[in-house]
Amino acid sequence: MTSISTQKQVERWLARRSYRSEDYPLRRLAELRRASDAAGRGGVSVVLPAREVAATIGSILDSLAALREAGVVDELVVVDAASADGTAAIAAEHGGRVVQESELLSAHGPARGKGDALWRSLVATAGEVVVFVDADTENFDDRFVRGLIGPLLEESAVAFVKGAFRRPFKLGETTVPDAGGRVTELVARPLLNLHVPELAGFRQPLAGEFAARRALLEQLPFPVGYGVEIATLIDAYRVAGLDALAQVDLGERQNRHQPLRALSAMAFAVLIAAERRVRADSLAALPDARPIAFPTADGVELRTVAVEERPPLAQVRAASGPEAAGEGRRS
Numbered sequence: 001m002t003s004i005s006t007q008k009q010v011e012r013w014l015a016r017r018s019y020r021s022e023d024y025p026l027r028r029l030a031e032l033r034r035a036s037d038a039a040g041r042g043g044v045s046v047v048l049p050a051r052e053v054a055a056t057i058g059s060i061l062d063s064l065a066a067l068r069e070a071g072v073v074d075e076l077v078v079v080d081a082a083s084a085d086g087t088a089a090i091a092a093e094h095g096g097r098v099v100q101e102s103e104l105l106s107a108h109g110p111a112r113g114k115g116d117a118l119w120r121s122l123v124a125t126a127g128e129v130v131v132f133v134d135a136d137t138e139n140f141d142d143r144f145v146r147g148l149i150g151p152l153l154e155e156s157a158v159a160f161v162k163g164a165f166r167r168p169f170k171l172g173e174t175t176v177p178d179a180g181g182r183v184t185e186l187v188a189r190p191l192l193n194l195h196v197p198e199l200a201g202f203r204q205p206l207a208g209e210f211a212a213r214r215a216l217l218e219q220l221p222f223p224v225g226y227g228v229e230i231a232t233l234i235d236a237y238r239v240a241g242l243d244a245l246a247q248v249d250l251g252e253r254q255n256r257h258q259p260l261r262a263l264s265a266m267a268f269a270v271l272i273a274a275e276r277r278v279r280a281d282s283l284a285a286l287p288d289a290r291p292i293a294f295p296t297a298d299g300v301e302l303r304t305v306a307v308e309e310r311p312p313l314a315q316v317r318a319a320s321g322p323e324a325a326g327e328g329r330r331s
């Protein structure tokens with residue numbers, strides 16, 4: 001953190017805009033939702049980006065059924081990355097509305113990663129509040145979604161809510177508490193502290209568990225890959241201000257760990273998305289895909305990382321007329 005005044009600003013923000021999922025049981029959310037409907041506000045869409053998540057998607061959707069039955073959530077949309085493991089069929093069996101990511105906004109070509117799936121999901125959903133949750137969480141329960149929705153239904157000044165959680169690291173039968181989140185701790189946290197210290201209060205800046213008002217999301221560019229969380233966080237702050245951002249404690253989350261080398265590529269995408277926002281020079285003009293070099297005993301392996309950014313959806317809608325607005329939506 002750079003200065004005492006920034007530290008005080010973060011502390012004040014933490015005191016004012018920290019929430020807990022247990023403060024939003026189903027009954028309370030149902031009341032908040034009724035009040036929101038009475039005020040003429042729109043609905044709530046839950047989006048699950050899904051690439052090869054057959055092992056977890058069914059139970060995740062089951063755990064969200066009560067929220068939909070209670071009318072707190074209007075739709076559960078699974079954005080499938082053409083998974084080969086049966087994800088789409090399982091999701092449909094468990095009540096999800098499945099859309100194929102590359103069939104949304106198809107004029108932009110095939111989808112290129114997680115961020116692209118989130119961006120495209122905006123045309124497949126109708127809610128005024130859009131909730132994103134990863135579909136590979138092993139210990140998922142509905143508190144993840146309850147916690148993200150609560151502050152948005154309760155506080156009209158809140159526009160963007162980020163999940164915070166403890167992250168164990170699981171290797172085989174061994175679990176080490178609080179050892180997860182390698183890219184978060186080694187890249188995202190130092191980056192934010194260095195360049196955007198006002199956001200240093202976010203415990204999990206890369207959390208795929210976040211929710212926002214559509215009006216804000218549609219003003220933001222979306223990196224197509226793993227840069228999407230750091231980018232939307234920084235941009236939401238710049239567009240809406242710190243007081244419109246909130247953090248909600250969701251308990252503990254166990255994700256599927258990727259190999260270290262895959263995390264180098266993820267870190268590269270996170271770094272590029274952040275650099276594009278903090279530097280005004282040549283990085284802004286980077287090509288759509290950048291290779292990352294992995295030196296080996298015999299040479300160098302190059303791996304391409306998609307770092308392109310999709311324009312704010314509001315711009316796409318303005319340029320292409322009303323047909324971009326409802327693509328993939330259920331009538």
Ligand SMILES: O=c1ccn([C@@H]2O[C@H](COP(=O)(O)OP(=O)(O)O[C@H]3O[C@H](CO)[C@@H](O)[C@H](O)[C@H]3O)[C@@H](O)[C@H]2O)c(=O)[nH]1
Binds near residue numbers: 048052208
């Ligand atoms: O091309 C992709 C890659 C992932 N996913 C889905 O996105 C979610 C999260 O992806 P995952 O590869 O499990 O991410 P993590 O390794 O857990 O990475 C963390 O850090 C990333 C970078 O910020 C975030 O995008 C993730 O949400 C966050 O969990 C899961 O449901 C995936 O199935 C896609 O839909 N398309």
Ligand SMILES: O=C(O)[C@H](O)COP(=O)(O)O
Binds near residue numbers: 179181183184185206
């Ligand atoms: O958010 C992160 O840092 C990455 O998802 C890596 O998490 P892991 O170290 O728990 O696998």
